[in-house]
Every structure is written in structure tokens, then in C-alpha cells.
Amino acid sequence: MATDTTPTGTLPEHAPRWKRLPVVHQLRTSVGLQRGMLVAGLVLTAVFVLTAVLAPLLAPYGWAQLRADGELFGSHVEPSSDHLLGTTVAGYDVLSRVIWGARTALYTIVIGVILSIVIGVTLGLLSGYFGGWLDRVLVVVADAIYAFPSLLLAILAAIVISGGQSSMWGGVMATAISITVVFIPQYFRVVRAEVVRVKGEAFVESARVVGAGHVRIMTRHVLRNAVRTLPLIVTLNACEAVLTLAGLGFLGFGIEPTAAGDWGYDLHKALADVTSGIWWTAIPPGVAIVLTALGVTLVGESLNDLADPRLRTRRRAALVAGEVGTTSVVPGGVLAAGPEGVDGLDALEGAPPEILPESEPVSGPEEDR
Amino acid sequence: MTTITTDETGTAPAPSATTPGRRRPGGGLGRYLLVRFLLIFPTILILVTTVFVMMRSTGDPITAALGGRLTPEQLAERIHEAGYDRPLIQQYLDYLGGILRGDFGTTISDNRPVTEVLLTYGTATLELAMYALLVAFVVGIPLGRLAAARRDRGVDATLRVSAVVAYATPVFFAGMLLKLVFSVWLGWLPVAGRASTGAEIQMQRKGSDTGIYLIDAISTGDGDVVVDVLQHAVLPAVALGLLTAGVFLRLVRTNVIGSLATGYVEAARSRGVPERRLLRKHAWRPALVPIITVIGLQIAMLLAGAVLTETTFEWKGLGFQLVQYLLARDYVAVQGMVALLAVIVALTNFVVDVIAALVDPRVRF
Numbered sequence: 001m002a003t004d005t006t007p008t009g010t011l012p013e014h015a016p017r018w019k020r021l022p023v024v025h026q027l028r029t030s031v032g033l034q035r036g037m038l039v040a041g042l043v044l045t046a047v048f049v050l051t052a053v054l055a056p057l058l059a060p061y062g063w064a065q066l067r068a069d070g071e072l073f074g075s076h077v078e079p080s081s082d083h084l085l086g087t088t089v090a091g092y093d094v095l096s097r098v099i100w101g102a103r104t105a106l107y108t109i110v111i112g113v114i115l116s117i118v119i120g121v122t123l124g125l126l127s128g129y130f131g132g133w134l135d136r137v138l139v140v141v142a143d144a145i146y147a148f149p150s151l152l153l154a155i156l157a158a159i160v161i162s163g164g165q166s167s168m169w170g171g172v173m174a175t176a177i178s179i180t181v182v183f184i185p186q187y188f189r190v191v192r193a194e195v196v197r198v199k200g201e202a203f204v205e206s207a208r209v210v211g212a213g214h215v216r217i218m219t220r221h222v223l224r225n226a227v228r229t230l231p232l233i234v235t236l237n238a239c240e241a242v243l244t245l246a247g248l249g250f251l252g253f254g255i256e257p258t259a260a261g262d263w264g265y266d267l268h269k270a271l272a273d274v275t276s277g278i279w280w281t282a283i284p285p286g287v288a289i290v291l292t293a294l295g296v297t298l299v300g301e302s303l304n305d306l307a308d309p310r311l312r313t314r315r316r317a318a319l320v321a322g323e324v325g326t327t328s329v330v331p332g333g334v335l336a337a338g339p340e341g342v343d344g345l346d347a348l349e350g351a352p353p354e355i356l357p358e359s360e361p362v363s364g365p366e367e368d369r
Numbered sequence: 370m371t372t373i374t375t376d377e378t379g380t381a382p383a384p385s386a387t388t389p390g391r392r393r394p395g396g397g398l399g400r401y402l403l404v405r406f407l408l409i410f411p412t413i414l415i416l417v418t419t420v421f422v423m424m425r426s427t428g429d430p431i432t433a434a435l436g437g438r439l440t441p442e443q444l445a446e447r448i449h450e451a452g453y454d455r456p457l458i459q460q461y462l463d464y465l466g467g468i469l470r471g472d473f474g475t476t477i478s479d480n481r482p483v484t485e486v487l488l489t490y491g492t493a494t495l496e497l498a499m500y501a502l503l504v505a506f507v508v509g510i511p512l513g514r515l516a517a518a519r520r521d522r523g524v525d526a527t528l529r530v531s532a533v534v535a536y537a538t539p540v541f542f543a544g545m546l547l548k549l550v551f552s553v554w555l556g557w558l559p560v561a562g563r564a565s566t567g568a569e570i571q572m573q574r575k576g577s578d579t580g581i582y583l584i585d586a587i588s589t590g591d592g593d594v595v596v597d598v599l600q601h602a603v604l605p606a607v608a609l610g611l612l613t614a615g616v617f618l619r620l621v622r623t624n625v626i627g628s629l630a631t632g633y634v635e636a637a638r639s640r641g642v643p644e645r646r647l648l649r650k651h652a653w654r655p656a657l658v659p660i661i662t663v664i665g666l667q668i669a670m671l672l673a674g675a676v677l678t679e680t681t682f683e684w685k686g687l688g689f690q691l692v693q694y695l696l697a698r699d700y701v702a703v704q705g706m707v708a709l710l711a712v713i714v715a716l717t718n719f720v721v722d723v724i725a726a727l728v729d730p731r732v733r734f
Binding site for chain 1: 526536546669707
């Protein structure tokens with residue numbers, strides 16, 4: 001594992017700043033299939049964001065529009081030139097609702113990710129830096145919540161926040177907050193583990209000797225070195241946000257059709273259509289969910305593979321060898337998941353042994369063989 | 370660093386404890402199991418408390434369920450009877466006490482103990498989860514191994530992309546697609562439910578009463594009933610199983626590649642052990658250890674997935690029932706079921722950690 005954690009890393013100082021940005025840098029060092037996956041992911045994500053932003057221009061009708069030129073669209077109209085993807089049972093235009101739905105999904109992702117980062121990173125930083133009983137309690141709490149099926153938490157959050165009957169912001173916030181609850185432990189664990197490691201480094205100690213206060217050490221020295229793993233978790237977080245929003249909608253806790261477009265709600269209504277062979281109400285919103293989740297997951301997956309020297313595609317290995325230190329999004333392993341990398345995130349959902357308050361790190365292979 | 374299982378989250382408070390070779394007196398497996406066992410209790414307490422706080426912050430469940438249907442006086446009387454007008458802390462302690470006695474409350478809408486609901490519908494969910502795990506094993510593990518063996522070639526690329534697609538597809542959308550193609554368009558398989566009415570009557574009359582339909586069907590001794598039950602299970606099992614299969618595939622692939630790069634595999638390679646044998650004998654078994662952990666974690670995921678799958682296919686299990694209670698605004702039932710599921714998840718994780726520790730000595734500390 002890369003242990004190079006000096007603030008500057010190993011990239012030459014003269015590299016332009018934009019080339020050192022997380023995703024840009026990985027894009028430049030990737031080859032072959034990995035580059036293909038990363039590019040595909042970035043393209044899908046870009047299409048999704050653009051659709052969300054440009055929804056008013058792209059969508060032929062409003063999300064709750066039932067009539068044009070004084071004439072009703074009609075229920076379950078087959079795809080035609082007026083309605084490229086037909087209409088739903090309630091008489092909404094499917095294509096328009098899919099396009100507007102991107103907006104709702106984007107809101108959810110942005111709010112969910114920002115909330116979890118802010119809270120998770122802050123807690124991880126404080127917990128890892130100060131240690132003590134607070135640290136132990138937080139670790140146990142984080143693991144308990146981590147083990148819980150996120151959809152169930154989301155359902156509870158939806159009831160609490162909106163009473164199950166959602167306005168747009170009610171639905172978005174319910175999902176975003178439940179995503180936050182589920183993801184805080186992940187950010188917490190990653191940041192905390194990094195902080196525990198970084199705070200023992202010489203440069204932190206020297207800062208302390210010079211007389212820097214806790215706040216300054218935490219923000220200037222520790223934090224900046226502890227957040228390099230985050231891009232990876234953000235992508236997982238975003239994917240989970242899309243899927244949870246869809247799941248809530250599918251269970252009937254979606255956003256009311258008059259308030260916003262919601263893919264999950266549309267699928268909820270389409271369930272009955274499928275039985276009678278009507279495909280155009282189910283497939284478009286479903287494909288939209290899959291493509292969005294796929295986009296962010298592909299980006300995350302590629303970042304993870306590029307971070308792990310053993311998984312990186314081997315051709316041209318010599319060329320990138322000098323840059324391993326900085327390509328390692330995951331120094332010390334994602335969530336200390338070891339070679340499992342991003343899969344380790346799945347692997348860690350329970351209360352794995354390493355979080356036992358009394359535990360101590362495995363001291364290395366020599367003890368075991 | 371070739372530790373395959375998790376390491377160095379750095380929870381250890383004292384760095385000095387990492388000195389190699391140092392063993393605490395009385396350490397080892399027994400101590401690990403004890404600590405791990407004791408950890409169940411705070412975990413359950415935290416989860417159950419979270420559920421309680423969240424549900425109670427919406428107000429009392431009686432108003433939620435019956436508000437509007439009763440006069441305010443009747444409502445107040447019902448609230449008083451059920452004790453929801455007492456101080457919150459007292460309600461909380463009562464609730465915890467009930468859980469200790471195995472009492473998770475009584476549903477408002479049909480007045481049944483939550484534990485009974487769980488016993489009635491739990492078997493259906495268990496059956497579905499087992500089928501799904503079976504699909505995941507049969508599909509995910511061999512393909513993961515194949516992807517690792519053909520690393521960076523076309524097969525590997527295809528498999529990896531499929532795994533990501535499986536991960537990104539919501540289980541209910543997968544279910545709807547399967548339903549559309551195989552039930553509606555092709556007409557090969559039934560649309561929904563666990564068995565056709567005829568088969569259910571047969572099972573009630575002649576079969577056993579385990580609630581696991583496959584067993585009940587076999588006990589009728591009627592081949593048609595068994596086929597009917599299996600036909601109903603195919604689509605839900607595939608929909609739920611493919612998601613997990615994607616997770617298994619990625620995990621097996623990564624782990625096999627990881628263990629192929631370890632020192633002892635390198636040593637075997639330098640002794641002239643053929644590549645196939647390296648994969649089959651040397652790299653394979655250690656790569657499987659993390660799967661044990663993941664299977665346990667999949668239980669949590671399967672439970673969430675089951676809620677969605679059961680709704681898609683009208684599979685009358687816990688998830689289906691939970692949604693019915695949600696729609697009826699029966700929050701006592703919801704709170705009880707979610708709390709009970711939390712307990713199940715905590716216990717499963719304990720069992721999984723114990724198995725992992727027994728299999729892999731490196732997990733113990």
C-alpha cells in the first residue's frame with residue numbers, strides 16, 4: 001500500500017493544477033478498458049447532469065401537464081410523434097416525466113452527498129484526532145447504523161419528514177437525509193482511520209512543537225491528508241442516493257406527480273401496466289435510473305481500480321509506476337478493506353472485527369504463517 | 370501487505386499494542402468471541418433506540434392510524450389506554466422492557482403481535498432469500514473466478530461491466546423487466562404470487578405446514594404442485610439473486626487477483642507449479658474467506674431487497690407485509706417489524722463474524 005503521504009505527493013510540482021484534480025488525474029493515467037469504463041461513466045454522468053439542468057428546454061411538456069391545446073393527452077396512449085414514449089395511466093407524458101425526474105434525482109444526490117460529507121468528515125476528524133471515550137462510542141454507533149438496511153431507514157425517515165405524503169422537497173429531503181444517515185458511518189470510518197494514521201506523522205508533530213493549536217493542526221495538516229479517499233465514496237454515495245430515491249418511490253413513498261417528476265413513483269404506477277403488457281410506462285424511467293446509477297458507479301469502480309496497483313491494468317505499468325503515490329485514492333485501503341478495495345465497502349457493512357474497541361491491528365503476515 | 374481480510378482501521382487506542390509477536394494473556398479466540406458477543410447489545414440498543422426516536426417524533430401512532438376516523442374524545446381515550454400520553458422516557462423504557470421479553474408490540478390495524486406477524490410471513494422471506502442466495506452463488510462465484518483467470522481480456526471486461534450493471538439496476542426494475550418478458554410476452558412463467566390457488570389448496574389439504582412452500586409442496590407428493598411452486602419462484606429469485614451475484618462476482622475476482630499476487634503464490638510459481646493449479650489450489654481458498662463475511666452482510670441487503678422484490682411479485686412475505694402496514698399507517702407494526710429486523714441483522718452479523726474468525730485466524734486479534 002502506498003505510504004507516501006507527504007502533502008505534496010509525488011507529482012511534479014510544475015504539473016498544472018487542473019491536471020492534479022482527482023478525476024482528471026486518474027483519467028490521464030488510465031489505459032485500455034479502465035479508461036473506457038471511466039470515460040463511459042463520466043459521459044453518462046455528464047448526460048444525466050445536463051438533462052437535469054436543461055430539463056425545461058428538453059422536456060416537450062411539464063411533469064404534471066395533462067393537456068395541450070385544450071385537449072387531454074389521454075391514458076395509456078401508445079408512443080407516437082406527439083408522445084415519443086406514450087403516456088401513463090394518469091395521462092402524463094412519459095418522456096417529459098423522465099426528463100424532469102433527472103432534476104429530482106440530481107437534487108437528492110447533491111443534498112445527500114453534501115450533508116453526509118460535512119457531517120461524516122467532521123465527526124471522523126474530531127473522533128480520530130481526539131480519540132478517547134467519544135471516539136469509542138462513535139465507532140460503535142457508526143457500525144450499528146452501518147449494518148442496517150438503508151431502505152428501511154429511508155422509509156422511517158420518509159415517514160418522519162413528510163408523513164409519507166411527499167411534496168417535492170419533502171421527498172428529496174427524506175431521501176437525502178436517510179442517505180446521509182446511512183453514509184455518515186462510511187465517511188466517518190474512512191476519515192477517522194486516515195486521521196489516526198496521519199496524526200502520528202512527523203509533520204503533525206512538528207506543527208505541534210512549533211505551537212500550532214488543535215484547530216489549525218486539524219484543518220491545515222490532518223484534514224487535507226485524510227480526505228483523499230473521498231471521491232470514491234462520493235460516487236457510491238451518489239449511486240445509493242439514486243437507488244434509494246427510486247426504491248422509496250416504488251414503495252409508494254415517492255413524490256406526488258403534481259410536485260415533481262419522480263422515476264420511482266412512475267415505476268410504482270407502472271407495476272400494474274406491466275401485467276397487461278404495457279411496456280412504455282415502465283422501461284423509460286427504469287432505464288433512466290439504471291443509466292444514472294451506472295454512470296456514477298462506473299466512475300467509482302474505475303477510480304478504485306486505478307487506486308490499487310494490483311488491479312490496475314498492467315500494460316504501461318512502468319510508465320505510471322512513478323505516480324503510484326498520488327494515484328492512490330486509497331492509501332491504506334478503502335476503509336481498510338485491503339485488496340477488496342471498493343468491494344470491501346460491501347464487505348464491511350456489518351460490524352467487522354477491526355472496530356472492536358479492544359482490537360488491535362493485525363501485526364502482519366509473519367505472525368500468521 | 371497481503372492481509373486479505375480487513376485490517377488497520379486503526380481503532381486500537383495504543384500503537385504499542387501492535388508489536389509483532391506480542392500476545393496478551395488470555396487473548397485469542399475465546400476473548401475475541403466474548404467481546405464480539407458483548408458488542409451485540411450496544412448495537413441492538415442503538416438501532417432500536419434510533420427506530421423508537423424516529424417513529425415517535427412523528428407523534429403517537431394511534432392518531433396516525435385512526436385520526437379522522439374517530440372523534441377527538443375517542444381518540445384521546447384510545448391514546449390513554451395504549452399509554453401514549455405518558456412521559457416519553459417512560460414509554461421508551463417500557464418499549465425496551467418489552468423487547469427484552471420478546472414483545473415488539475401489537476399491530477393496530479389487525480391487532481396481532483408483531484412477533485406472530487414475523488413468524489407467519491418470515492418463512493416466505495426466508496425461502497425467497499435462500500433461492501436468491503442460490504442464484505447468486507451459482508452465477509456469481511464461478512463467473513468471478515473466470516473473470517480473474519481471464520483478467521483484462523474480453524471475457525473479464527464483459528463480466529465486470531455486467532456486474533456493475535447488475536449493481537446499478539434496482540431490483541424491482543429488474544423484476545418488472547423479467548415479468549414483462551417471461552410472463553407477459555412469452556407466457557412461460559406466472560406473473561406473481563408464491564403458488565397458484567389450486568396448488569395452495571392442495572398444500573393445505575395434504576401437505577405439511579412449514580410455510581416454506583417447497584417443503585410443503587414436496588410433502589404433498591404431487592409433482593405438479595412442486596413444479597408450480599418452483600415456477601413461481603424463478604423470477605423473484607433471479608431478480609433478487611442477480612444483484613447479489615454481481616457483488617459476489619466482483620469480490621471473487623478482486624480477491625483471486627489479490628491472492629495471485631501474494632508471496633506464497635509467487636513462490637509456488639517459481640517452483641514451476643502450473644498457472645491453472647495456482648489458481649485452483651493456491652489462490653482460490655484464501656480468496657473465498659471474505660465471501661463468508663459478505664454473505665452475512667448480504668442478509669441485510671437481501672432484507673431490503675426482499676421488501677422491493679416481494680412488492681414487485683406479490684410474494685407474501687415480511688417485506689410485502691411491511692409495505693401493507695406502511696400504507697395502512699400502522700406505525701406500531703412498522704416500528705416493531707423494523708426493530709425486529711434490526712435485531713436479526715445484528716445477530717446475523719455476530720454469527721458471520723464468528724464463522725469468519727473460525728475459518729481465518731487472522732481475523733482474531
